[in-house]
Amino acid sequence: MPELPEVEVVRRGVAEHAVGRRVSEVEVLHPRAVRRHLPGPADFEGRLTGAVLAAARRRGKYLWLELDEADSVTGSELAGTAVQADATTAMLVHLGMSGQLLVKDGAAPDEKHLRVRFRFADGGPELRFVDQRTFGGLFLAETVTVDGESLPVPLSHIGRDPMDPRFDLDAAVSAIQRRRTGIKRALLDQTLVSGVGNIYADEALWRAGLHWAYPTSVLSAADCRRVLDEAARVMRAALAAGGTSFDALYVNVNGQSGYFDRTLAVYGQEDRPCRRCGAAVRRDPFMNRSSFSCPACQPVPADAHF
DNA sequence: CGAATAACCTGTGAGC
DNA sequence: TGCTCACAGGTTATTC
CATH class of the missing domain: 1.10.8.50 (Helicase, Ruva Protein; domain 3)
Structure with missing residues (x-):
């Protein structure tokens, strides 16, 4: 049952193995895994394709990957509206009860509960979101700067954790x-x-x-x-x-x-x-x-x- | 707004 | 053996 220490272990793993890499292909294999991404699975896949995973951060039990989506198709472009110049997009992850982020060789067989697969332009190992009970999920959101730190808008209600140096x-x-x-x-x-x-x-x-x-x-x-x-x-x-x-x-x-x-x-x-x-x-x-x-x-x- | 609760899910194991 | 059912539980939506 992932609580803060488990999520932080995963964040560190993602930071080591996925940050700095450019996404070349995204496959949503179960729509429920992206149910909080309201524009839908196709938009999720399209916006992440071509983006670079720029940083892995965490607040409480949520973690997120900041995106450098210079070469990706943005949702705003899809919608035909202007892109806000300073908006930064992040992919939010909540592991729920049973979510896992795994770094796996592409030749490894699919897990029974594989929900989302990320392939990378460097041809290295895949990033896989696996979730048996489907309480967890992924979605994209814009970030805002609060107290000099970037924070995805949907997490603005989440307090700091007791280990956070800025915990009050x-x-x-x-x-x-x-x-x-x-x-x-x-x-x-x-x-x-x-x-x-x-x-x-x-x-x-x-x-x-x-x-x-x-x-x-x-x-x-x-x-x-x-x-x-x-x-x-x-x-x-x-x-x-x-x-x-x-x-x-x-x-x-x-x-x-x-x-x-x-x-x-x-x-x-x-x-x-x-x-x-x-x-x-x-x-x-x-x-x-x-x-x-x-x-x-x-x-x-x-x-x-x- | 604050507090409490239902709902969302699937696999496992105990008990019959 | 095979069935039912309790249980695991983080978060959001809903209700009061």
């Missing part, structure tokens, strides 16, 4: 405290703080000793700061391990899995002893999924916001 901890704490919900729901809200998903939320809360239903309205600034610090720490550790993997669904661009799952303290550890106190890890239903926590280290608050 005090602002994030205030925003969380203003909410009227449980701390885990707030952690998963990508507008408040990005990059955290179900796995690292549970791990950060265990490290901070807070129950997932702790009400944000009575959460002290110190506790809130601590859980955000722990989120940054656990994601940094996961990144160093190459990401978390439970099965073959999440892999880097070379198809290799990370090994951080061996380090998870509570996520997926139901009935196993807490590493800190030995109590049996519990699992609670939470938003059509699960929350894992230690009943002793993370007691249920009196005014829990379930």
